Amino acid sequence: FELIACTCLRNAIVAIVGATAIAIRSSGYRVGNLGNPHFDRLEVLLPRPDFGHARPPRATIHAPMIALLQRVTEARVEVGGTTVGEIGQGLLVLLAVEPADGEVTVERMIDRLLRYRVFEDVAGRMNLSLLETGGALLLVPQFTLAADTSRGLRPSFTSAAPPEHGRAMFDHAVTHARKSLGERLATGRFGERMRVGLVNDGPVTFRLYTAPP
DSSP states (O other): OHHHHHHHHHHHHHHHHHHHHHHHHHTTOEEESTTOTTOOOOEEEOOOOOOTTSOOOOOOOOOOEEEEEEEEEEEEEEETTEEEEEESSEEEEEEEOOTTOOHHHHHHHHHHHHHOOOEEOTTSSEEEOHHHHTOEEEEEEOGGGGOBOSSSSSOBOTTSOOHHHHHHHHHHHHHHHHHHHGGGEEEOOTTSOEEEEEEEEEEEEEEEEEOOO
């Protein structure tokens, strides 16, 4: 009786697994080793998605505007051996412009970096902004910050703004920053080959983002 019961139980399990195999096959999956009555291994191999020859379309999402902020004791920019911008204690900010960046986004970035608390208070904590310390700002255009480096061994600059738009937005950033800083603002030159020198205080460096409204 026990032998008959075990045989019936094994046959029932084989039937269940066989039905499962048929269901999986009908769903488009490949099944391996389901014919083994000892059930040494059950392996279900899922097929790769078939998108044909073309990749699925990517969603178009505008990345936040980027600025690289460095706390410095001094910094300067030279063009052709001539110093065109120089500051003492304050911030050196490299600013990238992307195609969808507009005046509102630029203003939000400038407002944020002027109020970003990276200077130490009397307790030694980063609790004071550039506006609170009375420091200076050296603003430098840096389109390579907008590069796409997600693949390959060479950066792609298709994500950076065209020169005309980049220049217009950098000029707007300078105008907006000058309203708060006056003579405490110095700049690099858009489209020029620049040599940037600085003494980073800390070092303290932040990659700052501001999303469009």
